[in-house]
Amino acid sequence: MSERIRFENISKVFPGTIALDDVSFSIKRGEIHAIVGANGAGKSTLMNILGGQYKNDQGKVFIDGKQLAITNPDHSRRAGIAVVYQELKLCDNLTVVENVFLGNELRKKSGGMDWKKMRAEAAKILKAFKIDVGVNEMLSDLTIGKKQLVEIAKAVCLAANIIIFDEPTSSLSMKEVKILFDIIKDLKSKGLTILFISHRMGEVFEISDRITVLRDGKWVGTFNSARVNSDQIVDMIAGKELSAFLKSKSIEKRTFAKVILEVDGISKKKLYKNVSLKLYEGEILGIYGLQGAGRTELIQTIFGLLRPDEGKIKVWGKNIIALKTKQRIDLGIAMVPEDRKGSGLFQNMTVGENIISAIPQGVEKLGLIQKGRLQSIAGDLIKNVKIKTYGVKQNIEKLSGGNQQKVIIAKWLAKKPKVFLLDEISRGIDVGSKAEIFKMMQALRKQGMSVIMVSSEIDEILAECDRTLIMRQGEIISEFNRAEMVKKRMVAQAMGFEDEEL
Ligand SMILES: Nc1ncnc2c1ncn2[C@@H]1O[C@H](COP(=O)(O)OP(=O)(O)OP(=O)(O)O)[C@@H](O)[C@H]1O
Ligand SMILES: [Mg+2]
Numbered sequence: 001m002s003e004r005i006r007f008e009n010i011s012k013v014f015p016g017t018i019a020l021d022d023v024s025f026s027i028k029r030g031e032i033h034a035i036v037g038a039n040g041a042g043k044s045t046l047m048n049i050l051g052g053q054y055k056n057d058q059g060k061v062f063i064d065g066k067q068l069a070i071t072n073p074d075h076s077r078r079a080g081i082a083v084v085y086q087e088l089k090l091c092d093n094l095t096v097v098e099n100v101f102l103g104n105e106l107r108k109k110s111g112g113m114d115w116k117k118m119r120a121e122a123a124k125i126l127k128a129f130k131i132d133v134g135v136n137e138m139l140s141d142l143t144i145g146k147k148q149l150v151e152i153a154k155a156v157c158l159a160a161n162i163i164i165f166d167e168p169t170s171s172l173s174m175k176e177v178k179i180l181f182d183i184i185k186d187l188k189s190k191g192l193t194i195l196f197i198s199h200r201m202g203e204v205f206e207i208s209d210r211i212t213v214l215r216d217g218k219w220v221g222t223f224n225s226a227r228v229n230s231d232q233i234v235d236m237i238a239g240k241e242l243s244a245f246l247k248s249k250s251i252e253k254r255t256f257a258k259v260i261l262e263v264d265g266i267s268k269k270k271l272y273k274n275v276s277l278k279l280y281e282g283e284i285l286g287i288y289g290l291q292g293a294g295r296t297e298l299i300q301t302i303f304g305l306l307r308p309d310e311g312k313i314k315v316w317g318k319n320i321i322a323l324k325t326k327q328r329i330d331l332g333i334a335m336v337p338e339d340r341k342g343s344g345l346f347q348n349m350t351v352g353e354n355i356i357s358a359i360p361q362g363v364e365k366l367g368l369i370q371k372g373r374l375q376s377i378a379g380d381l382i383k384n385v386k387i388k389t390y391g392v393k394q395n396i397e398k399l400s401g402g403n404q405q406k407v408i409i410a411k412w413l414a415k416k417p418k419v420f421l422l423d424e425i426s427r428g429i430d431v432g433s434k435a436e437i438f439k440m441m442q443a444l445r446k447q448g449m450s451v452i453m454v455s456s457e458i459d460e461i462l463a464e465c466d467r468t469l470i471m472r473q474g475e476i477i478s479e480f481n482r483a484e485m486v487k488k489r490m491v492a493q494a495m496g497f498e499d500e501e502l
Pocket of ligand 2 (some may be wrong): 086307401
């Protein structure tokens with residue numbers, strides 16, 4: 001295979017950060033090349049350089065042996081490169097077809113827009129990829145997973161030679177990941193070159209031909225996927241110490257006595273039916289199931305974002321069904337939502353301001369001393385949760401994707417919640433930080449915090465939860481305590497199979 005892309009001595013400095021430091025490696029024609037590394041390692045920055053969003057300070061990019069000066073997205077597109085960015089670039093108030101052809105509209109001979117043709121083209125692509133979305137649907141009506149698939153269809157539609165996927169799977173369901181992998185394999189068989197970023201080692205090894213590891217902006221190595229294993233890659237991403245900690249980890253079986261939260265027979269039409277559960281003080285309760293099983297809606301209801309048609313929710317024995325979200329927050333309930341962009345962060349504020357934004361008094365009215373104290377709370381959390389930033393004053397938008405997610409977690413941790421609701425908390429978070437965050441969670445649990453953790457990652461559920469409820473089609477269908485938690489059975493139940501069918 002010949003060389004398609006070569007990075008030569010690429011460096012990129014942002015104020016306070018060396019995002020890329022003398023990076024050189026190459027990507028072969030027709031291969032699927034994974035790029036891995038911790039949050040803030042420089043993966044997206046490198047892809048943004050290739051996509052023309054950022055200009056490198058030093059170094060050269062070669063495409064097919066020719067040096068290419070990419071100074072804007074148009075250059076990149078003309079060189080046959082399409083990028084599926086980590087943060088979706090679609091418009092919520094446009095339809096699917098309008099999004100797919102945005103900036104790239106097809107025109108009739110008369111010069112007018114050829115919507116008929118665009119609709120037909122878009123429908124063809126969606127159908128070919130078995131993406132169950134109508135071309136006239138408003139983007140705002142789609143789930144995050146479907147939006148992601150539309151973005152992917154858009155990139156494919158640009159008929160590029162090189163497609164970059166920056167964490168495409170983080171918001172996809174298991175089924176959607178499979179669709180995406182089929183698309184990627186199909187593109188490869190047509191001779192396209194694929195760059196693929198993910199924090200999930202299973203996926204990286206499943207799909208890639210070679211893997212490049214970046215660490216603190218530096219190139220660590222490029223490996224043939226068949227000749228390294230996941231442990232070796234994790235060592236290179238996170239350092240030996242951490243991967244040893246990950247392997248040694250086990251949680252003892254614990255018993256709990258005091259019920260802190262009780263959900264009693266809540267139903268909401270089309271979303272969930274007759275759901276009851278108890279959460280004990282200090283317990284980490286998992287809710288496992290497929291996307292669309294009603295898990296998100298259930299915890300949104302506990303947080304007060306949705307109102308059930310019937311049933312009760314009690315905290316310390318008191319029915320809170322009539323309370324608004326704000327009042328529930330005052331009671332000590334907190335939630336890290338599934339969609340960090342839509343909810344959770346104040347985009348034009350600093351890292352420090354975001355972290356302390358959930359603490360009751362706010363900052364404005366406080367004196368200098370208290371302000372200083374809050375800043376130091378923020379500073380400690382930045383260290384503990386391992387947020388890569390040059391300081392509390394950095395604007396949140398300048399953080400890498402995974403580090404923004406960590407700010408949301410830190411924000412609620414600063415408030416010391418009693419009941420912490422987590423929806424796919426580790427989305428986009430690297431293996432090392434994930435371990436740190438769960439370490440903190442386990443420590444807070446010992447101080448009485450209780451957690452309900454919705455996750456699609458079974459390994460995460462097995463590692464962290466004291467007890468797990470399986471949800472399917474809006475109902476809780478079974479419960480596993482720690483001793484009973486067996487991966488295969490839980491996955492089978494969530495999917496609606498018998499064990500033997502798996
Ligand atoms: N526009 C920017 N201004 C300032 N700093 C930036 C900007 N973009 C990225 N950075 C910084 O550069 C570093 C690398 O960020 P990058 O987004 O490339 O990381 P990443 O490897 O993609 O991480 P993640 O896995 O979290 O997505 C980070 O420290 C980030 O804060
Ligand atoms: Mg990134």
